[in-house]
Structure formats: structure tokens, C-alpha cells
Amino acid sequence: MKSKYKFVAIILAAVSIGCAGFSYKRNSPTPADAALGYVMTAAEALNVKIIDKLGNIAGYFRGINSLNAENEALREELLSARAQLSSLKLVEDENIQLSALLKMQNDYSDYPTIGARVIAKDPGNWFDTFIIDKGTNYGLKKNMAVITADGLAGKISECGYNYSKVVSIIDDTDAVSAQSVRTNSMGYVTADYSEEAQCRMQYSENNSDILAGYKHRSCQEAYNRR
Amino acid sequence: MIYIVYFLTSLLIFMFQSTLGQYIAIAGIVPNIMLAYIVSTGYKSNAENGLIIGIIMGLLQDCFFGYYIGCNLFLYGIIGYTAGVLSKDLYKNNVATSVFFTLIATLFYNFGFYVLNILLRGYTDFTAYIYMRILPELVYNSLAAVPVYFIAAFINRKFFENKDNNNIY
Numbered sequence: 001m002k003s004k005y006k007f008v009a010i011i012l013a014a015v016s017i018g019c020a021g022f023s024y025k026r027n028s029p030t031p032a033d034a035a036l037g038y039v040m041t042a043a044e045a046l047n048v049k050i051i052d053k054l055g056n057i058a059g060y061f062r063g064i065n066s067l068n069a070e071n072e073a074l075r076e077e078l079l080s081a082r083a084q085l086s087s088l089k090l091v092e093d094e095n096i097q098l099s100a101l102l103k104m105q106n107d108y109s110d111y112p113t114i115g116a117r118v119i120a121k122d123p124g125n126w127f128d129t130f131i132i133d134k135g136t137n138y139g140l141k142k143n144m145a146v147i148t149a150d151g152l153a154g155k156i157s158e159c160g161y162n163y164s165k166v167v168s169i170i171d172d173t174d175a176v177s178a179q180s181v182r183t184n185s186m187g188y189v190t191a192d193y194s195e196e197a198q199c200r201m202q203y204s205e206n207n208s209d210i211l212a213g214y215k216h217r218s219c220q221e222a223y224n225r226r
Numbered sequence: 227m228i229y230i231v232y233f234l235t236s237l238l239i240f241m242f243q244s245t246l247g248q249y250i251a252i253a254g255i256v257p258n259i260m261l262a263y264i265v266s267t268g269y270k271s272n273a274e275n276g277l278i279i280g281i282i283m284g285l286l287q288d289c290f291f292g293y294y295i296g297c298n299l300f301l302y303g304i305i306g307y308t309a310g311v312l313s314k315d316l317y318k319n320n321v322a323t324s325v326f327f328t329l330i331a332t333l334f335y336n337f338g339f340y341v342l343n344i345l346l347r348g349y350t351d352f353t354a355y356i357y358m359r360i361l362p363e364l365v366y367n368s369l370a371a372v373p374v375y376f377i378a379a380f381i382n383r384k385f386f387e388n389k390d391n392n393n394i395y
Contacts, residue, residue, distance in 0.1 A: 120244040122291045124298075125255055125359045126339055129291050131244075165291070172349070173293065 100149035108147070114138050116146075119163070128154075128168035128191075135160045152176065169199060229278065231385045232267075235377075236282040239263050244290070255362040257370035260287070261335055264306040265328045266371070266378030270318060273310025280306030293343070301338045305331045321375050328371035329364060336360045 023030070029037060105113050116132040134140055136159050146153045146166050155174065158165035167174050175190035178201065192200035239260055247256050260283045268276025284299035292298055309327050316323060340355055 120241075120290070121248050123240070123243040123247060123256065123260060123287055124258065124291070124339070125363055126336075126343065127291065127293075131290065173347075 097149070104147065104149045113147075114140065116164075127173070128171040129157070130166050130168065132164050132166055133162065135162045135164050137162055140164050175202075228275070228385055231381065232275065232279055233282055235381060236260075236263075236279060236286065240283060240286045252366065253362065255359070255366055257366040258332065258335070258363065259370055259374055261302070261305065261331055262328045262367060262371040262374040263378060264302055265309045265331045266324050266375045267382070268306045268309030269313045269316075269324050269327055270375075270378050270382040271310070273307050273314070276306030276308075276310035277303055278306070280304070297339065297342050301335050301342075305335060319379075321372055324375040324378075325368050325371045329368050332364050332367045333360070336363065 101115065114134055116134040116138075118130050119133045120131040122129045132146070140156060140159055142156055142159050144156045146155060152169055154166045154168040154171070155176075156164045157167045169176065169189070170191045172191035175188050177186065178189045179186050180201075187201040187203050189199050189201050243256070243259050247259065250257065264276060264280045264283055267279045280302035281299060284297075284302035285295070287298045287302075288295040309331065313323070313327065336359065340352065340360075344355065345352075
């Protein structure tokens, strides 16, 4: 066994010494070298490619953690952006409402107006009364008109110190005299219960040519029909 | 003690009904949670407590929203008392009975309200009122009666366990 190794080692030494001697001063690869190099280049290139790919895959798996963190952050950002958007929407709605009220104040510049907020509504379904948050402390009195940006809403039926009870125009306990802007004919407007939240004009002349959906102006004093 | 609890819960339910209740309205019709609470209390406890709750609720509603004081006071009081009297010998732990009582009470309340407030002023168009107000409220009230029953049952169990009413079933 040992002599076999010795033999191989001697042959190996002889061959390498021989090769060294032959290739001591070489300028170009020997044919054997060239053939080997030709094959090896391709293999080496392939190797490098494979290593690159493996590195990419490892990087992919390593990147998932950071992606998760990024996802979390983006999610939070989206949520906060949505919250901001909805609050901005609220502000926009309020802006539209307030500018309508401001326009209304200019329309009715002859009358002093006070802004109020609806704080409660009739619990039942029979009457359309509601409560606003201003009362005698702001100089409100019974029978004052309550208007919105779209026109007459009702009148004050009771006045407390810091609240007032308002009877709506769509409540059939009250009526108001009115004049059609289109034809100048008179009549009075009260609730119409055959249709929900609609008003009806009564007691106008036969030939007054009143059409639904047109504007009517009401007089200053609403009167009580009860 | 129980009267303070009843007063506070009545106030709470009244405030809920008149402010946040508008947000659960469907087609402009609000479920009458106060009525359901009166009926549930009358059913779960007894006629006296139903009457007291009815009086508290009726006074609150009349003071804040009524044209005159007395209409809701009368109707709610009668309803609470009647619910207590009728359910005296009934099995007390059934939601369906409470819902049925609320249904009948809604019919009675709306009819009484129509007679006292609308008919006496000269409006006789009852069918329009039935379609526009009574029927939708009937449906909606019986739906709202289910959660209200559990609230009333909880309050009754927590603060006022009437031994006489405990059934053997």
C-alpha cells in the first residue's frame, strides 16, 4: 500500500518537474491549457451566475422583514391620511353650511339674525318640533321666525333662558301667510300630510296659477292656527 | 333607591331618544324607545313601576316637546300600568311577549295621540296617518323592543328583584 503511494508521489513529482521545465518560459497557452481554459471559462461564468442568483434569493428572504416593517408604516400612514381626509370633509361640509348661512344673512339684511344650533328633536313621530340652543339670554322671544339657508323653517313657540322650542313649518299646527314670487298671488302655507315633509298653499284665488316648486315669500308674523 | 334608578334611566333614554334617536330613523320615522322601555318595565316588574316610569317619561316628553302637559303623561302612564296588570300572571322571561305588548302599546299610544291631538283639532284623515306614521312605527318599535327588553331586564334584575314575581318555571 505504502509503496504504491510512494510510486504515485514520485511520478507526480517527476511530471510536475517536467511540466515546470517545459512551461518555464511560455508566452501563449499550450493546446491542452487552451482546451481546458475554454471549457472552464464557461463553467466559471455559470458558477458566478448561480452564485449571483443565490445571493439574490437570500437577499429576497432577508428583505421580507424590512418589507413588513415598511408595510406597517405605510398602513399607519394611510390610516392617518384617511382620518385627516374625513376630518377635512367635515370641515368642508361645515364651510359650505356656514357660507350658505352668511349668504342668507346678506339676503335678509333688514332683519337682525342670531345663529343657533338644533340640539334635540321631538321623540315622537307626530309633531315636528325641535329645540335650539339659544333663548331669552340672546334676546329671542315667542313667535320669532326661524330660518335656514333655504328659507323659513318654523317659529319659536316657547322660550326658555337658554333654549327655545321651535314649531316647524311642516307641522300642521301652524300656518303662515305667503305670496307667490312668480304671480304675486296670496294664500297661506301649511303642512300637507298626504306627502312627507311637504307644504300646501291654501285659500288662494281660483285663477292664481300657482305651481308646485316655485318660491314663495312669507310675511313677518307667523300666526297660530291652533 | 329603585325610583332614583328609574328616574335616571328614564332621563338617559329620553335624552338618547330626542338627540341620537334621530340618527337611527328610517324614512323619518323614529322608533319609540321610551314606549318600549315603559312596556318592558311594566312587563318585567309590576304595574306600579310601569306606572311610575310612564309618568316620568310622559312628563319629560310633555314638558319639552308637547303642546300641553298631560297627553303623554296620561297615555304613557296608562300603558305602563296596563302592561303590568296584564302580565301579572304571565311567564316573565320571554322576549316575544314583551315585543307583542310593545306592538299593542304602540297601536294604543298612536291611536290615543291621534284622538287627543289631531282629531280634536278637526283633522279626520286617519288613513293617511296610519300609512305615514303608525304602520312604520309599529314595525320599527317591535324591532327596537328586543334590545330595550334586555336593558329593562338587566335593570330589574340588578336593582329590584321582586320575589313575588319569580315564577316557578
